[in-house]
Amino acid sequence: MDQTCVKIVIFRARTFSLFLTSLDLCRYHEQHSLPQIYPSLSEKYHFVGRSGNQVNAELLFGKVICLLFGAAWSPPFIDFLTCFKSFYSELQADEAPLEVIYVSFDRTKEEMLELMSTFPESWVSVPHGHNMINYLKLKYSIVVIPKLIVVRDNGSVITDKGVKEVRKRTKRCFTNWYNAANSSLALHD
Secondary structure, three states: OOOEEEEEEEEEEOOEEEEEEEEEEHHHHHHOOHHHHOOOOOOOOEEEOOOOOEEEHHHHOOOEEEEEEEOOOOHHHHHHHHHHHHHHHHHHHOOOOEEEEEEEOOOOHHHHHHHHOOOOOOOEEOOOOOHHHHHHHHHOOOOOOOEEEEEOOOOOEEEOOHHHHHHHHOHHHHHHHHHHHHHHHHHHO
């Protein structure tokens, strides 16, 4: 397959270096929605819930999705996590259509699950070690954590500056995300 390209992302945090290699079908990924890229996403794909249970991916459709990239060993991520959990709680009180998917840089599954035990009940994670983690890191060019990428349910980016927006504008930024998601949906209808 000549259209396949290999991308290598190198992430360095203090003494920890994480080298990721993943195949990216360049043009294919740009032209297809998240469910089309992962054909089983809507029916068979499961995320991991806070207690390690499987959660069906159907919870994503029709919502604003926050891809939260981080790791338990990162002090900046832990600092942002406190702020983001408070932000999320305020939005849930208003029943906002928002889902959070944790994309883990944690070294082990146990480390990831321990951190997830502090998350709100509804947050989910890509299973530790799943190839979707590498795909998401490459697709959204993640080189530093914390990183909050806000996307529509088709995977298209609303903002890649979620951390900054949450810290500065609190609930107003969700209104902007929601309006951007809905205006995009209206254009495609």
